[in-house]
Amino acid sequence: MPDLGFEMRNVAPDEFVQWVTVESRAYGNRLADDPEMLRPHFDLERSIAVFDQGKIIGGAHSHRVEMSIPGESAMIAGVANIAVQPTHRRRGVMTRMMRHQIHDIHERGEPLAALFARESVIYRRFGYGIGSLHERYVIERQYNAYARTHDTPGRIVFVDPAEIAEKLPEVFRRNTMDRPGVFQRPPHQWERDSQAPEHKQGGPGGLFYAAYEDGGVVDGYVTYRTSGTTLVVNELMATTREACAALWRFCFDTDLMDRTEAVRRPLDDPLPWMLADPRRLERSTRDGLWVRLVDVPASLEQRRYMQHDRLVLEVRDDLCPWNDGRFELEGSPEGATCRATGSSPDLVIDVSDFASAYLGSVSFTTLSQAGLVDERTPGSLLRADGMFAVRHQPWTPCNF
Numbered sequence: 582m583p584d585l586g587f588e589m590r591n592v593a594p595d596e597f598v599q600w601v602t603v604e605s606r607a608y609g610n611r612l613a614d615d616p617e618m619l620r621p622h623f624d625l626e627r628s629i630a631v632f633d634q635g636k637i638i639g640g641a642h643s644h645r646v647e648m649s650i651p652g653e654s655a656m657i658a659g660v661a662n663i664a665v666q667p668t669h670r671r672r673g674v675m676t677r678m679m680r681h682q683i684h685d686i687h688e689r690g691e692p693l694a695a696l697f698a699r700e701s702v703i704y705r706r707f708g709y710g711i712g713s714l715h716e717r718y719v720i721e722r723q724y725n726a727y728a729r730t731h732d733t734p735g736r737i738v739f740v741d742p743a744e745i746a747e748k749l750p751e752v753f754r755r756n757t758m759d760r761p762g763v764f765q766r767p768p769h770q771w772e773r774d775s776q777a778p779e780h781k782q783g784g785p786g787g788l789f790y791a792a793y794e795d796g797g798v799v800d801g802y803v804t805y806r807t808s809g810t811t812l813v814v815n816e817l818m819a820t821t822r823e824a825c826a827a828l829w830r831f832c833f834d835t836d837l838m839d840r841t842e843a844v845r846r847p848l849d850d851p852l853p854w855m856l857a858d859p860r861r862l863e864r865s866t867r868d869g870l871w872v873r874l875v876d877v878p879a880s881l882e883q884r885r886y887m888q889h890d891r892l893v894l895e896v897r898d899d900l901c902p903w904n905d906g907r908f909e910l911e912g913s914p915e916g917a918t919c920r921a922t923g924s925s926p927d928l929v930i931d932v933s934d935f936a937s938a939y940l941g942s943v944s945f946t947t948l949s950q951a952g953l954v955d956e957r958t959p960g961s962l963l964r965a966d967g968m969f970a971v972r973h974q975p976w977t978p979c980n981f
C-alpha cells in the first residue's frame with residue numbers, strides 16, 4: 582500500500598463537526614440537523630479521520646453492539662460511517678482506514694465485526710463475508726389467499742406510537758432470540774421511533790403500528806405505511822403462528838390497497854408456504870449484514886454448534902496474520918474450544934467465506950460447489966455442515 586502522506590488518527594472533540602460534514606458530503610448530503618445532536622452517538626476513541634493538509638477528507642467509526650450468534654449473543658464491533666469525500670476517492674484512503682480499524686478492533690479484544698454495505702463489491706477484500714440475507718416480497722391482492730384456514734382467536738388493535746416502546750420490544754425479542762445476525766433495538770431507539778416527527782404530520786406516508794393480542798398478551802405486531810395503493814410492511818414480528826397468519830391477513834385485506842410489499846423478510850419466513858398460490862409472491866434476495874471474523878479462534882469459541890464434532894480448519898487471511906493458519910475446533914451444543922494446530926487440515930477456507938458459514942447463511946457444501954472451500958479430508962464438508970447448522974436462518978431486521 583503506498584504511503585499517501587495523509588495523516589490518520591482519532592478525531593479530536595473540536596473536529597467532530599468537520600468529521601460528520603465530510604461523511605455527509607461523501608454520501609451526497611448536506612447536514613440538515615444540528616450536528617451536535619449526533620455527538621452522543623459517537624465514541625471518538627473509536628473514530629478514524631484521515632487528513633490532507635490539516636483538513637479531514639475521510640473517516641470511519643465503530644462501536645460495541647450486541648449481536649446474536651448461533652446459540653449465544655456476542656459483543657461485537659459495529660462498523661459504520663465509512664466515508665471518503667469525493668475529492669479524494671480511489672486513492673486508497675478507505676483501504677488504509679479499514680486495515681487500521683481491523684487491527685484496532687483486534688487490539689480491543691473484540692473477535693467479530695459487522696457492517697452494512699452500500700455496495701456489495703467493496704468489503705470482501707477486507708475479509709468481510711455476507712452474514713445475513715433478506716427478501717423483499719410483493720403480492721397482488723387477488724393472489725393472497727392462504728392454502729389452509731387459520732384459527733386466529735385474538736384481535737388486531739392499533740398501537741399508539743407513544744406506546745410502542747412499552748408494548749413492542751418484548752415481541753421483537755421473543756421473535757428473534759434464537760436467530761443469528763439480530764441486533765436488539767435499544768430502548769433509546771424505540772423511544773426515538775415513538776417520537777418520530779412523521780407521527781405528527783398529516784396526510785399519507787405516516788407509519789402505523791398494529792398488534793395482535795390474544796388473552797391480553799401481545800403476540801405480534803406489524804409496522805406499515807401506505808404508498809399509493811400499496812401497503813408497505815416495514816416490520817412484522819410474530820411469536821405465534823396465529824399472530825403471523827392474522828397480521829399478514831390484516832395487511833392483505835386492508836381496504837383501498839391493491840398489493841402488499843414487505844421489505845427485509847428472513848429467508849425462512851413461513852409466508853411463502855402459507856399461500857395457496859406461492860408463485861404469485863414475487864421474491865427478491867439481497868445481502869443484509871456483512872460479518873468479519875477478527876479473531877478466528879475466539880469467534881469460533883463464542884458460538885454453539887448443532888452437533889458435537891472436531892475439525893481442523895485452515896484459514897486464509899491476508900489482512901490479519903494472527904488468523905492465517907490452522908485451527909482445531911471442537912464444538913458441541915454446550916460450547917467449543919479452538920486452538921492453533923500443526924495438524925493437516927480437513928477444510929481450507931478464506932476468512933470472508935468462513936464468516937458466512939460461521940453465522941449460518943451458507944453451508945460448507947454450497948461454498949465448496951462455488952469453489953470457495955477445499956475439502957482435504959473426504960466427508961468433512963458434511964461434518965462441518967452438521968456442526969455449523971442453525972435452526973433459523975440469519976436475519977438482520979434492523980440496523981445497529
Ligand SMILES: CC(C)(COP(=O)(O)OP(=O)(O)OC[C@H]1O[C@@H](n2cnc3c(N)ncnc32)[C@H](O)[C@@H]1OP(=O)(O)O)[C@@H](O)C(=O)NCCC(=O)NCCS
Binds near residue numbers: 607699
Ligand atoms: C466507498 C468509499 C468509502 C471508497 O473509498 P476510497 O478511498 O475511494 O476506496 P479505495 O481507494 O481504498 O478503494 C479500495 C478498492 O475498493 C474499490 N471500491 C471502492 N469503492 C467502490 C465502489 N463504490 N464500488 C466498487 N468498487 C469500489 C476500489 O476500486 C479499490 O479497488 P482496487 O483495490 O481493486 O483498486 C468512498 O467512495 C465513499 O465514501 N463513497 C460514498 C459513501 C459510501 O458509499 N460509503 C460506504 C458505506 S458502506
